[in-house]
Amino acid sequence: MSAHPLTVTPRRSDADGSAGAAVVQGHALTKRFGAGTSAVEALRGVDVAFDRGTFTAIMGPSGSGKSTLMHILAGLDRPTGGWVEIAGTRLDRLNDRDLTLLRRSQVGFIFQSYNLLPVLSAEENITLPLRIGGARVDRAWLDTLIAAVGLGDRRTHRPSELSGGQQQRVAVARALITRPAVVFGDEPTGNLDSVSSREILELMRRAVDDLGQTIVMVTHDPAAATIADNVVFLADGRVSGVEERPTIDTILDRLRVGSA
C-alpha cells in the first residue's frame, strides 16, 4: 500500500510534460473570475502534477481555489492562463467537442451529490459513460466493478431505491467503468454519514491500489484526506504545501498554518 512513490512536484518547464509518470499536470494555472475592480483571482499560478496510480487530496480553506483547480484540471473549466495536460493531451488545444470526447474517455467523476440519472437502474447508470460514447460494455469489467463496489444485488434498482452510500458507490463504479486516466472526486463524502464515508474512501483507495487508478479528490475533511497518498494544500490561489503520507495531525497542522 505504501509502495507507491508519490510526487506532487511543481514543474518548471513544459519540455518534459508527458515524459514522466505524471498523468495529469497543470502548468502555471491562473484563473480570474469577473473583470475590472470586481475581478477575483481564484488561481494565481499553480503548477501541479499527479503521477499514475496515486491518490491525491486537495485541501484548503474556503475560497482557496481548490474546486476551481479541480474543475480546470478535469477540463470542466478553462484557465485564464497556463495549461493542463491529461494523458499526454494538452486541453487548451482542444475545441469543446474534443474536450468532451476526452472527458468521456480519460476522465471519471464522483460528485458530492451522486448525480445519478433517476430514470436508469444502478447498472445502467454505471455503464452510462460507455453508452453515451456508443462503446461496448466489457461485461467482465462491469461485473468486477459491481462486485468491487458491493452492489451485486442492487443492479436493477433505481437510485431512489438506494441509500446515499449505495448511490455514491454506483457513482464510483461509473467513474471507473471507462478505465479513465484519472478520476476526480468533488467532496465525494460530503453528503454521507461517517460509515458510508469510510466505505467510499476505502473503495477509492482500493481502486488506486488494486487497479492502479489515479484519483484526485477535493475535500475539506482531514479524516478523508488521510486515506490519500499525499495532500496538496492551497491557500489564496497558490500551492501552499504538499504533505506526503499525511496523518490527521500533519494535516491539521498544515491547515492551521495555512489559515494563520
Place this chain on the structure above:
Amino acid sequence: MIAIALRSMGQRRLRTALTAVAILLGVAMIAGTYVQTDQIRAAFDDILQTANAGVDANIAPRTEFTSTFVSTQTIDARMVRRAARVPGVDRAAGEVFQMGSLVVDGRTVAPNFAPAMVIGMVGEPFNPLKLVAGRLPSASGEIVVNRKLADDEHLTVGRRVGVTSRTGIHPARLVGIVDFGNVASMGGATMIVAPTSDVQAWNRLQGKVTSIVASAAPGVTPERMVRNLRAALPRSLEIKTGQQATADASKQINDSIGAFLKPVLLAFSGAALLVGAFIIFNTFSITVAQRRREFALLRSIGATRGQVLAGVGAEAVLLGVVASIAGLLGGLAFSKLLGALFDAAGMGIPRGAMELAPRTIVIGLAVGVGVTLAAALLPAVRATRVPPVAAMREEVAPEPAGTSRRRAAAVALVGILGVALLVQGLFGSGAASGRLAAMGAGSLLVFVVVAMTARHAVRPLAALVGWPLERLGRTTGELARENSTRNPARTAITAAALMVGIALVAFVAVLADGMKTSFTGAIDQRASADLVVTSDNGMPLPGAARDRIQYLPGVSTATAQYLDQVKVNGKGVHALTDQVNGVDALALRDVYRFRWIRGSDIELQRLGPGAAIVEEQFAKQHGISVGRRFRLTGPTGHTATFTAIAEYRDPQLLQGVMVDLAQFRALSPARDPMAYFVRFLHGSDANAGRQRVQAALRAFPAAKVRTRAEYSHWLTKQLDQLVYLLYALLAMSVVISMFGIANSLFLSIHERTRELGMLRAVGATAGQVRRMVRYESVITSLIGGVLGIVVGVLLAWLTTFAVKDLGVGFIVPVPQLVALLALAVVVGAVGAIAPARRAARLNILDAVHSE
C-alpha cells in the same frame, strides 16, 4: 402575496411569456372572430345605408320566407306610377336588380362567391352612385361600373365591353366609373349600372321591376306616406320605411353571419382555448411542484392556506389579464389573417374598418381570465396542501396524484357526461344548432377525459413511438424515452394539448373523405348524364340556354333541374330536406337512375298536378309515406297540396321532393334552373358533342359544361377548399400546443439541470444533449399525435354512424393520417429547438452544483 406573485412571474419571464402565449392566441381568435364579423357587418350596413339613402319607402313583393336560392320576384312596372300618385309621395322609381357579369375582351369577369350585379339606373333622389370618372349612362348600350372592377380590369371610359344576362351577352360602352356612395369595400362584388330599360330587356323583364322606392313630399313623414301606400297598393306588396328596410336587411345579414360564420369561428377559437387551458394547467402544476419548498416556507412563517391560494390565484389572474389584453390586440391581427384567408379561398366578402367593440373587449377579457383561472385552480389548491414541514425536507416530493378513487370517479363522471352529450348531439332530435352545441361540448369533455386518463397510456405509447428513436439515437433515444415517461401526468397533458388540434384535423379529414367518396359514388351510381351544366357559384343558369342545346346534333336529352326552398305543412324550412325540385320526369329518366324505395320508373309518368315523388330523408323528416298528402308553400306564399306517389333514396344529388315543372312554377318564382343534364345519342362522338354544347353556350359564360367525371372532380375540389380553410383555422391550435411543448420542456430542463450537467461532465456532447431533448419532445408530440388520430377517427366514426342515412361513408384516409403523424414530429422538433439549445448550453459547473 400579490407582490410575491408579481415578483415570481418577473423572475420566470420566459415561462410566463410562453404560458401567456397559450392563452393569448386563443383570446386573439375569439377577439378576431368578433372583429372580423363586425367588419363584415359594418360593410354591409354601409352598403345598405347607401342603397337606401333618399329612400323614404321601400316597396317589394311580399315573401313568406327568404329562400337561399336566388329567385327574382317582380312587380308590374305600372305600380310605380300608381305609387307616385299616392298622397304624400314626392317621387317614386322602379328598381331592377339582376345578376350579370362584365365581359372584357371575350373574357367574363366572374367573382367566385361574391355577387356580380347588374342594376338599373334610377334618378334623383334615389341614385346612390358617385362619379369617379366619365358620366352616368343616359342612352341604351351605355354602362358604368364600380371603381374596383374598373381598376382590376384596367378599364378606361370609352372602352367597349359586354354584359352577361339571361338572354346572352350584350355589347355595351363604358361611359363612367362610379363609387357606390361612400362605401369603402364591396368585397369581391362587381357592379354594373345600365339604363333600366336595358336591364329589363336583357333579362326579359320588360314592364317589370324588382322593387319600388319612394320619397316623401315636404312635410310628410315617411311613416305617414307608408300608411298611405299600404292603403293604396295591393296586399301582395310589402311596404316599409327606408329605415325599416335597412334595419331588416341588416338584421338578416347579421343573422346569417350569426348562423354559420360566427359559430364556426368561435368553435375553432374554443378548441384553441382548450389547448391553452391544458398548457396553463400543466405549467401551473409543474411550477407549484417545483415551488413546494417556497410554499412550505410561507406556511411555516405563518401564511394561511387561503393566502397561498390567493398568491397562486393572483398569478393566474395577472397572467390572464396581461395575456388577454395582448390577445385583444392579437385579435386585430387575426381578423386581418381571417380576411386574407377568406380572400385566398375566393370569398370576396366586403369588410369595413377594424374596430375593437366594447363587447369584444369584455368577452375577450372575461374568457381569457376565466380560462386561465379555471385551469390554474387545481394546481393552486394543490399548493395549499403543502405541509409547512416540507420546507425542512431535502427531497422534492413528487406531484401528489390526488386520492385516486375520487379522481377515478370524477373522470368517469366527466366521461359519461361527454359521451351522453355526444350521443344526444349525434342521435337526438331537436334543432341542428342545439345538437351541434351538444356535440361540441361532448367532444370537449371527451378531450378532457382523454387528457386525464392518458397518463396511463404514456408508458406503452412512449415505448411504441420511441422505438425508432431508440434505434436511431441509442442511449440518447433511450434516455429521451425514459425522461418522457418520468412524469406521465405531465407528458400526458402536454401531449393532450397537441391531441386536440390533431384530433380535429383527423376528424375533418375522415369526414371530408367520407363525403367526397359519398358524392363521387353517388354521381357514379345515380347519374347517367354525359354532361352536367352548372354555374360555379350556385347561381341559377339562364333558362334560355336549354333551347340552344336541346336540338344540337348528337344530343338525345337536355333537361333542367329547377330548385327552390319550400315550407312543408306550414312548418319552418329545414335546410337539408325542404327543397322542391322542378323536373321533366320522363326526360330525367335518361340522365338519372332512381333507386326506388317505394315505386318504380312507372310512377314518373304519373308525375303531374298534385303528384310528388319524395326522397327518403324528406319523407322521414315530415313523416310522409307514399299515399299521404302534404302541403308545400313557396317563398312567395303560393301553396299547393300534393300526394306522395313514390319514394326514392338519394341524399346527395337530388334531395327533397320532386314535382313536375308546371307545379314548380306554381310554387316558386324561380324562372331559371340550377342545372342542365345532357345525354348524347347512343354511339355519337361524346367529345364533339361536348364541344358543340360548349359553343352553343358561349353566350352564357356562367354556365360551365363538365363531363360526369369532371363534375365529380370539381365537387371534390370545392370540398377540398373548405377543408383547407378548416385546416388553416385548426393550425392555430397546433401552434399553441407547440408553445406548450416548448414550455414544459423548459420546465423539465430546469428541474434536471444537475443531471444534464452530469451527463455533460461524463462525456455527453452538446449535440447529444440537444438530441436527447429533441427526441423527448418528439416522443411527447407523437403521443399527442397518436392520441389525436385515435380520438379524431373515433369521433368521425361516430358522426358518420349518426349520419349514415345521408350516405356519408366511414373511410380512414391513411395517407392523411400518416401526414398528421409527420406533422406531430415537426411540432415536437420545432417546439424543442429553443429548449434543446438551452439544455446544451448549460454551464456544466453551474449545473453540477445547482440545487
